[in-house]
Amino acid sequence: MGFPWIGETIDFYKAQKKNRLYEDFIQARIQKHGQTFKTRLMGYPTVVVNGAEANKFFLSNEFKLVVSSWPSSSVQLMGENSIMEKQGEAHRCLRGIVATSLSSTGLENLVPRICSTVENHLEKHWNRGEKVILLYSLTKVLTFTIVLECLLGIEVKDGMLEVFERVLEGVFAAPINFPGSKFSRAKNARKEIENMLVDITREKRKEMEKMEQENGEGEGILLSRLVAALIRGEISEVEVLDNVVLLVFAAHDTTSFAIAMTLRMLAHHPNCYSILLKEHNDIMRGKRPKETLTFEDTKMMNYTWQVARESMRLFPPIFGSFRKAIHDIEYNGYTIPRGWKVLWTAYGTHYDPKYFEDPLSFNPSRFEDPIQPYAFVPFGGGPRLCAGYQLAKLNILIFIHYVVTRYDWSLVSPDEPITMDPLPFPSLGMPIRISPKLP
Numbered sequence: 001m002g003f004p005w006i007g008e009t010i011d012f013y014k015a016q017k018k019n020r021l022y023e024d025f026i027q028a029r030i031q032k033h034g035q036t037f038k039t040r041l042m043g044y045p046t047v048v049v050n051g052a053e054a055n056k057f058f059l060s061n062e063f064k065l066v067v068s069s070w071p072s073s074s075v076q077l078m079g080e081n082s083i084m085e086k087q088g089e090a091h092r093c094l095r096g097i098v099a100t101s102l103s104s105t106g107l108e109n110l111v112p113r114i115c116s117t118v119e120n121h122l123e124k125h126w127n128r129g130e131k132v133i134l135l136y137s138l139t140k141v142l143t144f145t146i147v148l149e150c151l152l153g154i155e156v157k158d159g160m161l162e163v164f165e166r167v168l169e170g171v172f173a174a175p176i177n178f179p180g181s182k183f184s185r186a187k188n189a190r191k192e193i194e195n196m197l198v199d200i201t202r203e204k205r206k207e208m209e210k211m212e213q214e215n216g217e218g219e220g221i222l223l224s225r226l227v228a229a230l231i232r233g234e235i236s237e238v239e240v241l242d243n244v245v246l247l248v249f250a251a252h253d254t255t256s257f258a259i260a261m262t263l264r265m266l267a268h269h270p271n272c273y274s275i276l277l278k279e280h281n282d283i284m285r286g287k288r289p290k291e292t293l294t295f296e297d298t299k300m301m302n303y304t305w306q307v308a309r310e311s312m313r314l315f316p317p318i319f320g321s322f323r324k325a326i327h328d329i330e331y332n333g334y335t336i337p338r339g340w341k342v343l344w345t346a347y348g349t350h351y352d353p354k355y356f357e358d359p360l361s362f363n364p365s366r367f368e369d370p371i372q373p374y375a376f377v378p379f380g381g382g383p384r385l386c387a388g389y390q391l392a393k394l395n396i397l398i399f400i401h402y403v404v405t406r407y408d409w410s411l412v413s414p415d416e417p418i419t420m421d422p423l424p425f426p427s428l429g430m431p432i433r434i435s436p437k438l439p
């Protein structure tokens with residue numbers, strides 16, 4: 001378990017920073033101790049669990065045996081009232097409100113809005129002849145706009161992204177609140193966002209009360225649904241604010257990284273790229289010039305989704321997360337005492353040949369066959385399965401469609417290192433050389 005308090009935290013962080021959490025930390029200990037092993041991380045005795053059976057056991061027993069457990073800095077910055085901190089009935093209520101806008105029916109209406117946001121983004125940042133752009137950095141601007149404008153219905157103003165990013169930078173920093181620290185900068189940024197969101201929420205409330213639009217229908221936008229629940233007295237104003245901040249955090253870097261890794265893998269595997277391009281050209285052939293994509297079109301992007309899933313298998317945007325035991329737990333011959341942490345990771349199954357043959361090779365067609373439940377877990381599982389899974393999927397498919405049908409592109413640094421802090425990102429921002437395709 002390493003030294004008292006600190007335990008193996010430094011080894012864990014070092015491996016994370018190099019994006020070698022699996023190779024240097026998890027795999028090394030699995031070989032020594034087996035699939036389930038104990039360690040000490042950030043002051044807590046922690047049991048690291050691996051394998052589909054373990055994922056199923058711990059993820060599906062959320063609220064019964066374990067509860068999600070985020071670092072203190074994340075809770076302070078995302079807010080104590082965000083969905084990730086809620087449990088039981090309070091979680092079910094919030095999840096219900098959020099899920100209505102993020103379900104297939106809710107998202108079907110968003111497709112035209114997402115398409116025009118992607119087109120405007122490409123027009124603004126990608127067009128104008130041959131050039132080199134930073135794909136990952138720019139995609140973050142896009143995913144931020146999609147979650148705020150398309151999903152929540154909040155207009156993005158100049159400087160907003162930078163303030164949100166400052167909050168995100170502190171989410172996993174040490175919660176030390178002295179002037180100039182990462183955490184204190186993040187706290188100040190959070191205050192700025194709160195002030196802005198209070199105005200937006202109150203304005204929305206006034207407007208909805210005037211129009212008696214309490215159910216938020218007519219717009220179908222998530223902010224209206226949250227404010228409708230506020231008007232009905234189901235949630236408080238601070239719950240609206242905390243959940244807006246949480247949604248931006250949950251959606252933004254994760255989706256950008258998934259897009260970046262999908263394009264990187266396509267660049268490394270030209271055969272896969274040809275198959276994917278044909279899928280998109282076939283969709284285009286059935287459409288009039290300038291006709292926009294529909295939800296039905298995205299359902300035809302099966303191969304693209306296989307490529308994206310295979311990329312997320314190899315490069316999960318979230319490596320896993322912590323739970324806390326709320327009872328003594330008997331698991332697989334071990335007793336996990338109440339209060340201990342449990343860490344499940346995507347790597348624990350994604351890189352295991354028991355679930356994925358030749359796990360380090362890139363093979364999108366492995367997703368043609370059904371995958372064992374809880375073996376492919378980039379979106380988690382159980383009651384806390386990613387609420388934005390469908391939006392992430394649409395965002396990825398639609399963006400890839402516009403990129404591959406409109407641009408020729410290539411990686412400038414094919415072997416660009418991926419780093420983690422603690423979410424993964426391409427260390428140079430993923431420079432690519434682009435040139436618009438001739439019409």
Ligand code: HEM
Nearest residue numbers: 084250251254255258317321378379380384386387388392
């Ligand atoms: C590729 C993109 C994404 C990935 C890989 C991803 C991954 C995850 C994972 C692993 C969890 C579960 C965490 C846990 O069990 O502790 C989660 C939860 C969540 N995600 Fe995502 N996510 C993505 C995109 C999104 C988007 C676009 C949204 C919304 C706009 C979103 C909203 C949420 C929310 C609200 C939760 C908390 C659910 C709950 O506690 O009930 N995510 N996500």
